Amino acid sequence: MTLSDDNPNFMKGFDDNPFLEAYPDLKLPDGRLTFLCQQALLKYAGGDWADLGAFLGRSAMILALKADKVVAIDVFHADKVEPEKNNQHLNYYFKVVKEYLPSNVELIKGDVDNVCEHYDDEHFDGVFIDANHSYESVMSNFTHWLPKVKPGGIIIFHDYWDRWSGVVEAVDEILAQGEAHEIEQMGWCKITKKVK
Numbered sequence: 054m055t056l057s058d059d060n061p062n063f064m065k066g067f068d069d070n071p072f073l074e075a076y077p078d079l080k081l082p083d084g085r086l087t088f089l090c091q092q093a094l095l096k097y098a099g100g101d102w103a104d105l106g107a108f109l110g111r112s113a114m115i116l117a118l119k120a121d122k123v124v125a126i127d128v129f130h131a132d133k134v135e136p137e138k139n140n141q142h143l144n145y146y147f148k149v150v151k152e153y154l155p156s157n158v159e160l161i162k163g164d165v166d167n168v169c170e171h172y173d174d175e176h177f178d179g180v181f182i183d184a185n186h187s188y189e190s191v192m193s194n195f196t197h198w199l200p201k202v203k204p205g206g207i208i209i210f211h212d213y214w215d216r217w218s219g220v221v222e223a224v225d226e227i228l229a230q231g232e233a234h235e236i237e238q239m240g241w242c243k244i245t246k247k248v249k
Protein backbone atom coordinates (compact mmCIF):
# COMPACT_ATOMS: atom_id res chain seq x y z
CA MET A 54 0.00 0.00 0.00
CA THR A 55 1.29 3.46 -0.82
CA LEU A 56 0.38 6.43 1.26
CA SER A 57 -0.68 9.06 -1.24
CA ASP A 58 -1.14 12.82 -1.05
CA ASP A 59 -4.84 12.56 -0.36
CA ASN A 60 -4.18 10.14 2.46
CA PRO A 61 -5.53 11.46 5.77
CA ASN A 62 -2.68 13.01 7.74
CA PHE A 63 -3.58 10.93 10.79
CA MET A 64 -2.18 7.87 9.05
CA LYS A 65 1.46 8.33 9.78
CA GLY A 66 2.78 5.03 8.51
CA PHE A 67 3.78 1.55 9.47
CA ASP A 68 7.02 2.00 11.34
CA ASP A 69 6.32 0.30 14.65
CA ASN A 70 6.49 -3.39 15.57
CA PRO A 71 5.99 -4.41 19.22
CA PHE A 72 6.62 -8.10 18.40
CA LEU A 73 9.97 -7.89 16.66
CA GLU A 74 11.28 -11.17 17.99
CA ALA A 75 8.26 -13.32 17.15
CA TYR A 76 7.17 -11.49 13.99
CA PRO A 77 10.22 -9.65 12.58
CA ASP A 78 8.48 -8.70 9.32
CA LEU A 79 5.29 -7.39 10.89
CA LYS A 80 4.34 -3.82 10.07
CA LEU A 81 1.44 -2.28 11.97
CA PRO A 82 -0.50 0.90 11.28
CA ASP A 83 -0.78 3.67 13.86
CA GLY A 84 -3.09 2.90 16.72
CA ARG A 85 -4.02 3.78 20.24
CA LEU A 86 -2.87 0.76 22.17
CA THR A 87 -0.31 0.55 24.94
CA PHE A 88 2.51 -1.97 24.71
CA LEU A 89 0.98 -4.20 27.39
CA CYS A 90 -2.43 -4.13 25.79
CA GLN A 91 -0.93 -5.29 22.52
CA GLN A 92 0.71 -8.16 24.41
CA ALA A 93 -2.71 -9.00 25.89
CA LEU A 94 -4.35 -9.18 22.46
CA LEU A 95 -1.65 -11.53 21.20
CA LYS A 96 -1.81 -13.68 24.34
CA TYR A 97 -5.58 -14.26 24.18
CA ALA A 98 -6.17 -14.32 20.39
CA GLY A 99 -7.32 -17.61 18.86
CA GLY A 100 -10.38 -18.90 17.01
CA ASP A 101 -12.95 -16.28 15.96
CA TRP A 102 -12.65 -12.73 17.28
CA ALA A 103 -14.59 -9.49 16.98
CA ASP A 104 -12.68 -6.20 17.15
CA LEU A 105 -15.10 -3.45 18.14
CA GLY A 106 -13.65 -0.09 17.08
CA ALA A 107 -11.18 -0.95 14.33
CA PHE A 108 -9.81 2.55 13.63
CA LEU A 109 -6.80 1.92 11.36
CA GLY A 110 -6.80 -1.81 12.07
CA ARG A 111 -3.95 -2.13 14.53
CA SER A 112 -5.81 -4.25 17.12
CA ALA A 113 -7.35 -6.35 14.32
CA MET A 114 -3.95 -7.06 12.83
CA ILE A 115 -2.53 -8.15 16.18
CA LEU A 116 -5.50 -10.44 16.84
CA ALA A 117 -5.16 -11.81 13.30
CA LEU A 118 -1.65 -13.07 14.04
CA LYS A 119 -3.18 -15.88 16.10
CA ALA A 120 -6.93 -15.87 15.40
CA ASP A 121 -8.48 -17.88 12.57
CA LYS A 122 -10.79 -15.02 11.70
CA VAL A 123 -11.26 -11.45 12.93
CA VAL A 124 -14.31 -9.32 12.26
CA ALA A 125 -13.19 -5.70 12.62
CA ILE A 126 -15.96 -3.13 12.89
CA ASP A 127 -15.90 0.63 12.84
CA VAL A 128 -18.53 3.20 12.10
CA PHE A 129 -15.99 5.24 10.09
CA HIS A 130 -17.99 8.33 10.79
CA ALA A 131 -16.51 11.54 12.16
CA ASP A 132 -19.48 12.40 14.39
CA LYS A 133 -18.84 9.36 16.51
CA VAL A 134 -15.35 10.04 17.61
CA GLU A 135 -13.29 12.78 16.04
CA PRO A 136 -15.43 15.63 14.71
CA GLU A 137 -12.33 17.42 13.47
CA LYS A 138 -11.75 14.71 10.85
CA ASN A 139 -14.12 14.95 7.94
CA ASN A 140 -16.19 12.06 6.67
CA GLN A 141 -14.61 12.11 3.24
CA HIS A 142 -11.32 11.21 4.85
CA LEU A 143 -12.94 8.57 6.99
CA ASN A 144 -14.54 6.94 3.94
CA TYR A 145 -11.19 7.05 2.26
CA TYR A 146 -9.43 5.39 5.13
CA PHE A 147 -12.07 2.62 5.25
CA LYS A 148 -11.00 1.73 1.71
CA VAL A 149 -7.30 2.00 2.48
CA VAL A 150 -7.50 -0.03 5.68
CA LYS A 151 -9.53 -2.73 3.92
CA GLU A 152 -6.77 -3.04 1.36
CA TYR A 153 -3.88 -3.64 3.73
CA LEU A 154 -5.57 -5.89 6.28
CA PRO A 155 -4.61 -9.58 6.10
CA SER A 156 -7.04 -12.00 4.48
CA ASN A 157 -8.32 -13.38 7.79
CA VAL A 158 -9.70 -9.96 8.78
CA GLU A 159 -13.10 -8.85 7.55
CA LEU A 160 -13.56 -5.09 7.86
CA ILE A 161 -17.14 -3.95 8.33
CA LYS A 162 -18.43 -0.41 8.28
CA GLY A 163 -21.26 0.01 10.77
CA ASP A 164 -22.36 0.52 14.33
CA VAL A 165 -20.96 -2.31 16.43
CA ASP A 166 -24.22 -2.98 18.24
CA ASN A 167 -26.12 -3.31 14.95
CA VAL A 168 -23.50 -5.52 13.30
CA CYS A 169 -23.66 -8.10 16.11
CA GLU A 170 -27.13 -9.13 14.93
CA HIS A 171 -25.54 -10.83 11.91
CA TYR A 172 -23.88 -13.47 14.06
CA ASP A 173 -25.25 -16.55 15.81
CA ASP A 174 -25.16 -16.69 19.56
CA GLU A 175 -21.97 -18.20 20.98
CA HIS A 176 -20.15 -17.67 17.68
CA PHE A 177 -17.06 -15.83 18.94
CA ASP A 178 -14.11 -17.01 21.02
CA GLY A 179 -13.36 -13.44 22.00
CA VAL A 180 -14.36 -9.81 21.70
CA PHE A 181 -12.20 -6.72 22.08
CA ILE A 182 -14.28 -3.73 23.20
CA ASP A 183 -12.59 -0.49 22.11
CA ALA A 184 -15.30 1.64 20.46
CA ASN A 185 -17.03 4.59 22.15
CA HIS A 186 -15.68 4.96 25.70
CA SER A 187 -18.77 6.33 27.47
CA TYR A 188 -20.39 4.34 30.28
CA GLU A 189 -23.57 3.88 28.22
CA SER A 190 -21.72 2.64 25.14
CA VAL A 191 -19.53 0.16 26.98
CA MET A 192 -22.58 -1.23 28.80
CA SER A 193 -24.46 -1.43 25.50
CA ASN A 194 -21.54 -3.08 23.67
CA PHE A 195 -21.26 -5.66 26.44
CA THR A 196 -25.00 -6.37 26.53
CA HIS A 197 -25.18 -6.79 22.75
CA TRP A 198 -22.03 -8.85 22.36
CA LEU A 199 -22.07 -11.10 25.44
CA PRO A 200 -24.56 -13.56 23.87
CA LYS A 201 -22.32 -13.77 20.78
CA VAL A 202 -19.39 -15.07 22.86
CA LYS A 203 -18.96 -18.77 23.64
CA PRO A 204 -19.24 -19.83 27.29
CA GLY A 205 -15.77 -19.39 28.75
CA GLY A 206 -14.86 -16.99 25.91
CA ILE A 207 -12.80 -13.85 26.40
CA ILE A 208 -13.99 -10.25 26.55
CA ILE A 209 -11.25 -7.62 26.70
CA PHE A 210 -12.11 -4.05 27.62
CA HIS A 211 -9.66 -1.37 26.50
CA ASP A 212 -8.85 1.84 28.37
CA TYR A 213 -9.73 0.72 31.87
CA TRP A 214 -7.98 3.62 33.60
CA ASP A 215 -8.66 6.99 35.23
CA ARG A 216 -8.94 9.02 32.04
CA TRP A 217 -11.90 6.94 30.88
CA SER A 218 -14.13 6.93 33.94
CA GLY A 219 -17.08 5.66 31.89
CA VAL A 220 -15.14 2.53 30.96
CA VAL A 221 -14.07 1.95 34.58
CA GLU A 222 -17.60 2.46 35.87
CA ALA A 223 -19.13 0.13 33.27
CA VAL A 224 -16.54 -2.62 33.66
CA ASP A 225 -16.78 -2.55 37.48
CA GLU A 226 -20.55 -2.86 37.23
CA ILE A 227 -20.30 -5.69 34.69
CA LEU A 228 -17.89 -7.61 36.92
CA ALA A 229 -20.11 -7.07 39.96
CA GLN A 230 -23.09 -8.46 38.03
CA GLY A 231 -21.17 -11.71 37.56
CA GLU A 232 -21.79 -12.61 33.89
CA ALA A 233 -18.08 -12.22 33.24
CA HIS A 234 -15.26 -12.52 35.70
CA GLU A 235 -11.82 -10.97 35.68
CA ILE A 236 -8.85 -13.01 34.56
CA GLU A 237 -6.17 -10.33 34.76
CA GLN A 238 -5.30 -6.78 33.87
CA MET A 239 -2.51 -6.00 31.42
CA GLY A 240 -1.82 -2.29 31.15
CA TRP A 241 -5.13 -0.62 30.42
CA CYS A 242 -6.73 -3.84 29.22
CA LYS A 243 -9.13 -5.57 31.58
CA ILE A 244 -9.33 -9.19 30.51
CA THR A 245 -12.48 -11.07 31.46
CA LYS A 246 -14.05 -14.45 30.79
CA LYS A 247 -17.71 -15.12 30.04
CA VAL A 248 -19.01 -17.26 32.88
CA LYS A 249 -21.48 -19.45 30.96
Ligand SMILES: C[S@@+](CC[C@H](N)C(=O)[O-])C[C@H]1O[C@@H](n2cnc3c(N)ncnc32)[C@H](O)[C@@H]1O
Pocket residue numbers: 083084085086105106107108109110111112113126127128129130133134163164165166183184185
Ligand atom coordinates in the same frame (compact mmCIF):
# COMPACT_ATOMS: atom_id res chain seq x y z
C1 LIG B 1 -10.03 4.11 20.27
S1 LIG B 1 -10.45 3.88 18.60
C2 LIG B 1 -10.04 2.18 18.34
C3 LIG B 1 -8.55 1.92 18.23
C4 LIG B 1 -8.21 0.60 17.59
N1 LIG B 1 -8.73 -0.54 18.33
C5 LIG B 1 -6.73 0.44 17.37
O1 LIG B 1 -6.20 -0.65 17.50
O2 LIG B 1 -6.07 1.44 17.04
C6 LIG B 1 -12.19 3.83 18.68
C7 LIG B 1 -12.88 3.60 17.34
O3 LIG B 1 -14.22 3.23 17.62
C8 LIG B 1 -15.05 3.72 16.59
N2 LIG B 1 -16.42 3.77 17.12
C9 LIG B 1 -16.91 4.54 18.13
N3 LIG B 1 -18.20 4.25 18.35
C10 LIG B 1 -18.54 3.27 17.49
C11 LIG B 1 -19.73 2.55 17.23
N4 LIG B 1 -20.84 2.74 17.94
N5 LIG B 1 -19.72 1.61 16.26
C12 LIG B 1 -18.60 1.38 15.53
N6 LIG B 1 -17.43 2.03 15.72
C13 LIG B 1 -17.40 2.96 16.69
C14 LIG B 1 -14.45 5.07 16.23
O4 LIG B 1 -14.80 5.42 14.91
C15 LIG B 1 -12.96 4.82 16.43
O5 LIG B 1 -12.29 4.55 15.22
